[in-house]
Amino acid sequence: MSKVQNVILVHGFWADGSCYSEIIPTLLAEGYEVIAVQNPLTSLEDDIAVTKRALDHIEGKCILVGHSWGGFVITTVGHDERVAGLVYIAALAPDAGESMIDLMSKYGSPSPHFQEQNGFVWISKEGVDEVLANDLSEERKALIHVTQTTPSVSLTEVKASSPAWRDKPSWYILATNDRAVPPDLQRDMSQRMSAKTVTVQSSHFPMISHPQEVLEVIREATASSQ
Template sequence: MSRSVKPTVVLVHGAFADASSYAEVIPRLIAKGYDVVAPAVPNRSLIGDAAYIASVVRQTPGPVVLVGHSYGGAVITVAGTEDNVQALVYLAGYALEEGESLGELQGRFPDSDLAAALVYTPFESSTESGTDVSVRPDAFPAVFAAGVDPHLAAVLAVSQRPLAAQAFADAAPAAAWKTKPSWGLVASSDRTINPDVERYGYQRAGMTTVEVDSSHLVMLARPESVVELIEEAARATAA
């Protein structure tokens, strides 16, 4: 693929993380000649977050490979209907059906270790109030970031971007994988999302799927595998 036709890779982070969770992936993609955008997801509601990411995609010139990790998978499921999205890549993510909520999909399977490690904190701002969901810092390294450098995992544990509880309840108004070629990575040692949730969503969507022995933060634990899958999606859907 020549440099001129390479898509822009838009990296969408998930809950309890921010765009720095792609810190090992971004330089590898840039070195391979890709333009990269890694926006900050508000993590307030699936509908609102997807609308924000859709606006980022619309303003990105040329074709886009849209990548979503974890909750970011639910976000790209909705935002990925934008015309210039040429491929979707799910990383240990939720691939929702149209009309399905994150809570509904997850509720079909046994809980992961995450359920016992969640913290619920009321919040209030000038425009809204609700409940923030985060991971207990002492549990974060083992449940969320196994295989990541312990010093980095400790920093990530205290710098989480919480997810508002509303995001679990919003039903997806669209499922972009129905019309966009899609790839999915299962983190087979995931203790945050039951890997069977990932497998089920990917299989239902008919995705090209790979399994990687990794914890939930696969972008930091196994960045080479992530970049390889993104490149596969980019090559397969090149104009």
């Protein structure tokens, strides 16, 4: 059985496609076709449309990889017949009718490092350091801060539709030191999905701090989902 050759990478809040830069060169060297989408983070519909355009650009089956909010996106786009499997990285995996607030509010209060302005949410330097990237280098933290893509406040309230993880093979990378998406929430979602789960001692960006573990999961997904 041949492996799936296409991998589409979907980022989350305050990030962009470059958050996958630690794993993209290896995937390319191993012969995968890779697209790292650039979510506008303006609405769920807009983010879904970007990922669907990436699907239209490839040939054959693909694995969708979603980090953080990107999990919300792949949960919907994953219904596409071209999607063979789903990989969640410290990601939201909502069920039908659930919003980000519904999921997150059970596990704590929003960070004081979030700053709403004109309907979008910025994260401070302290927030990057303490919430998103506490185990990354100072240089990488600074890069995340200055390149942040600010999400629309509306994204926290939008409700998910029927989830693709009910019908597609799913993997979950659980970050035990995450201060953005609580590890207990990650654990509950991954168990609800019956996802194959790999645990890493990481902050919110395992694909930066633990790229080899993330690559292993993606390789397994491409080999098992054809």
